[in-house]
Amino acid sequence: MKIAVLPGDGIGTEIVAEAVKVLRALDLKLEMESALVGGAAYEAHGHPLPESTLKLAKEADAILFGAVGDWKYDKLDRPLRPEQAILGLRKHLGLFANFRPAICYEQLTHASSLKPELVAGLDILIIRELTGDIYFGQPRGRRTAVDGHFPGADEAFDTMRYSRPEIERIARVAFEAARKRNKKVTSVDKANVLETFQFWKDVVTDVHKDYQDVELEHMYVDNAAMQLVKKPKAFDVIVTGNMFGDILSDEASMLTGSIGMLPSASLNSSNQGLYEPSHGSAPDIAGKGVANPLATILSAAMMLRFSLNQEAAAQRIEAAVQKVLAQGLRTPDIYSEGTTKVGTAQMGDAVVKAL
Amino acid sequence: MKIAVLPGDGIGTEIVAEAVKVLRALDLKLEMESALVGGAAYEAHGHPLPESTLKLAKEADAILFGAVGDWKYDKLDRPLRPEQAILGLRKHLGLFANFRPAICYEQLTHASSLKPELVAGLDILIIRELTGDIYFGQPRGRRTAVDGHFPGADEAFDTMRYSRPEIERIARVAFEAARKRNKKVTSVDKANVLETFQFWKDVVTDVHKDYQDVELEHMYVDNAAMQLVKKPKAFDVIVTGNMFGDILSDEASMLTGSIGMLPSASLNSSNQGLYEPSHGSAPDIAGKGVANPLATILSAAMMLRFSLNQEAAAQRIEAAVQKVLAQGLRTPDIYSEGTTKVGTAQMGDAVVKAL
Ligand SMILES: CC(C)[C@H](C(=O)O)[C@@H](O)C(=O)O
Numbered sequence: 001m002k003i004a005v006l007p008g009d010g011i012g013t014e015i016v017a018e019a020v021k022v023l024r025a026l027d028l029k030l031e032m033e034s035a036l037v038g039g040a041a042y043e044a045h046g047h048p049l050p051e052s053t054l055k056l057a058k059e060a061d062a063i064l065f066g067a068v069g070d071w072k073y074d075k076l077d078r079p080l081r082p083e084q085a086i087l088g089l090r091k092h093l094g095l096f097a098n099f100r101p102a103i104c105y106e107q108l109t110h111a112s113s114l115k116p117e118l119v120a121g122l123d124i125l126i127i128r129e130l131t132g133d134i135y136f137g138q139p140r141g142r143r144t145a146v147d148g149h150f151p152g153a154d155e156a157f158d159t160m161r162y163s164r165p166e167i168e169r170i171a172r173v174a175f176e177a178a179r180k181r182n183k184k185v186t187s188v189d190k191a192n193v194l195e196t197f198q199f200w201k202d203v204v205t206d207v208h209k210d211y212q213d214v215e216l217e218h219m220y221v222d223n224a225a226m227q228l229v230k231k232p233k234a235f236d237v238i239v240t241g242n243m244f245g246d247i248l249s250d251e252a253s254m255l256t257g258s259i260g261m262l263p264s265a266s267l268n269s270s271n272q273g274l275y276e277p278s279h280g281s282a283p284d285i286a287g288k289g290v291a292n293p294l295a296t297i298l299s300a301a302m303m304l305r306f307s308l309n310q311e312a313a314a315q316r317i318e319a320a321v322q323k324v325l326a327q328g329l330r331t332p333d334i335y336s337e338g339t340t341k342v343g344t345a346q347m348g349d350a351v352v353k354a355l
Numbered sequence: 356m357k358i359a360v361l362p363g364d365g366i367g368t369e370i371v372a373e374a375v376k377v378l379r380a381l382d383l384k385l386e387m388e389s390a391l392v393g394g395a396a397y398e399a400h401g402h403p404l405p406e407s408t409l410k411l412a413k414e415a416d417a418i419l420f421g422a423v424g425d426w427k428y429d430k431l432d433r434p435l436r437p438e439q440a441i442l443g444l445r446k447h448l449g450l451f452a453n454f455r456p457a458i459c460y461e462q463l464t465h466a467s468s469l470k471p472e473l474v475a476g477l478d479i480l481i482i483r484e485l486t487g488d489i490y491f492g493q494p495r496g497r498r499t500a501v502d503g504h505f506p507g508a509d510e511a512f513d514t515m516r517y518s519r520p521e522i523e524r525i526a527r528v529a530f531e532a533a534r535k536r537n538k539k540v541t542s543v544d545k546a547n548v549l550e551t552f553q554f555w556k557d558v559v560t561d562v563h564k565d566y567q568d569v570e571l572e573h574m575y576v577d578n579a580a581m582q583l584v585k586k587p588k589a590f591d592v593i594v595t596g597n598m599f600g601d602i603l604s605d606e607a608s609m610l611t612g613s614i615g616m617l618p619s620a621s622l623n624s625s626n627q628g629l630y631e632p633s634h635g636s637a638p639d640i641a642g643k644g645v646a647n648p649l650a651t652i653l654s655a656a657m658m659l660r661f662s663l664n665q666e667a668a669a670q671r672i673e674a675a676v677q678k679v680l681a682q683g684l685r686t687p688d689i690y691s692e693g694t695t696k697v698g699t700a701q702m703g704d705a706v707v708k709a710l
């Protein structure tokens with residue numbers, strides 16, 4: 001079982017180091033190889049996703065990813081910016097199914113912006129399509145407008161698009177996931193305005209015929225953004241496109257108040273996957289040893305489950321994380337009075353000890 | 356001063372009736388003429404925006420709009436669905452600047468999903484571009500994919516686009532608005548992925564040169580969706596495109612917990628405007644006399660301010676609304692123990708009395 005370890009930028013190196021520590025403590029035959037990605041790779045090789053890194057990622061069974069990005073790369077041309085690494089990995093490995101759980105841990109309910117009764121026990125799963133939509137649609141660029149409000153003016157444009165098989169496969173992933181949970185899928189669209197999402201809605205409805213044991217609900221994206229705030233526990237599985245999923249999954253994870261705890265998985269059709277925390281590279285706290293490594297450690301657990309077929313080991317990690325929370329250990333992002341504040345490495349050590 | 360009154364569907368007729376009542380009580384020379392729109396117009400004339408309604412709207416100085424839509428029209432072809440009326444009005448009248456305040460009323464702070472300390476005193480203004488973006492971009496439709504992941508498959512597509520003058524004019528609206536408030540504009544984009552929004556960011560940055568007294572901040576849309584939950588009071592004016600604005604303005608209004616209180620205005624370059632509550636047609640409670648008319652009444656106040664140049668009258672209405680809240684009158688959507696529950700018409704009457 002080969003794992004490509006891509007720590008990236010900012011706190012990426014610190015949090016991935018802890019997840020690697022936990023994986024090593026498991027007594028599994030895991031071959032891990034590291035490579036640079038994002039800004040770190042740009043500095044060393046002039047590109048955020050060097051050929052060698054992409055090759056390593058392709059050959060691995062799974063990728064453990066930290067985070068990429070830093071303000072200092074904002075002025076680079078788009079193709080050289082750190083985010084291109086993550087977009088490139090998604091595209092080249094065909095990682096179309098993104099799993100983003102939004103879970104509110106019992107001990108951290110108070111950390112949410114929302115009233116405790118609205119989020120206590122929250123457990124929703126957002127499934128975001130990750131290789132289609134306006135993220136990759138062609139054509140895109142700048143040109144002179146030929147119609148619209150200001151013909152003759154400079155304009156920029158992008159293409160949103162989804163094909164039937166792209167929608168079908170992500171819908172299946174969502175229905176399958178819901179079967180193992182509370183059997184409800186909310187498909188989020190904007191069918192009242194967009195051709196792409198009228199088609200999305202139609203195809204999801206078709207696929208649903210094979211999953212009559214699962215309830216399917218359709219919701220407009222603007223309404224979904226509201227309902228997440230109003231009554232988040234009404235959701236079970238949310239499935240949506242790349243752009244809407246980007247927005248809603250971040251909104252949902254922030255509802256929990258502890259985004260430092262939330263893992264994610266991005267899978268392709270052969271269950272090869274990229275695993276990364278839901279949060280970003282947080283350059284402001286990088287190098288200080290205070291970042292929360294738990295989202296990355298829980299991402300490693302997802303990796304064991306989905307790509308490496310090691311369910312028992314995944315559960316061991318998840319139980320260990322529960323245990324350190326129960327012990328009252330907290331990194332600063334989830335700290336509250338009466339608990340014990342620890343740093344990144346101490347938290348990783350505690351998880352290893354709890355295994 | 357001529358007002359086109361378009362009540363629409365669901366609770367639209369009930370809430371607009373109360374706003375008209377309030378306007379009539381003002382002793383201004385207002386000529387009001389009603390017409391059907393949305394599902395009601397479809398039933399009567401076979402089209403959600405009949406020629407006669409559009410003509411009335413074009414000739415008026417302002418439009419007082421209720422709400423459109425009902426599940427029963429979901430099966431109609433898109434061009435005949437109620438929402439097309441609102442899209443058509445925006446397009447034909449060039450209503451490019453949508454103002455959506457998200458205000459948390461002191462007496463209603465407890466109604467928010469968010470903890471009181473996060474929303475008490477909240478007062479943000481979302482300015483959404485309303486006639487461009489992927490809402491109206493051409494081409495759009497269905498076709499056979501020629502490239503992408505599944506060449507040969509059926510696909511649907513839309514075009515996102517913004518031209519320089521479209522971005523410039525909405526940016527100016529935002530900077531001007533911020534000047535009268537807390538002098539901060541957050542421009543929301545997805546410049547890390549979309550050509551359209553890299554251009555958006557560039558143009559907004561250019562326009563900012565004329566408004567150096569206003570602080571400009573750029574934020575990715577996914578991060579904005581998070582920050583609205585985490586720290587909504589950090590925003591003053593948010594300016595963004597049509598699609599992102601649709602999502603974020605609804606999210607923001609739900610943060611207040613009292614979407615039944617939030618007005619909106621959509622203006623064109625000659626200050627002709629459409630005024631409507633931020634909430635929808637709520638077919639589930641239509642005809643029961645329980646809908647909250649205050650958002651529509653406050654929209655009428657915005658109409659007096661922006662399109663009819665009657666600032667004093669606008670303030671009278673706003674003060675009257677404050678007064679009925681202080682009196683403890685509440686429609687069911689904002690009711691809480693210790694206050695007095697009233698219906699739609701009673702609430703309207705109370706505002707008239709408080710004028
Ligand atoms: C960095 C960016 C390109 C990326 C995205 O928009 O997909 C990020 O926001 C994410 O959600 O992983």
Ligand SMILES: CC(C)[C@H](C(=O)O)[C@@H](O)C(=O)O
Pocket residue numbers: 192193222438441442601
């Ligand atoms: C009804 C729909 C077309 C509309 C939109 O998406 O603009 C609505 O959601 C709104 O925000 O006014």
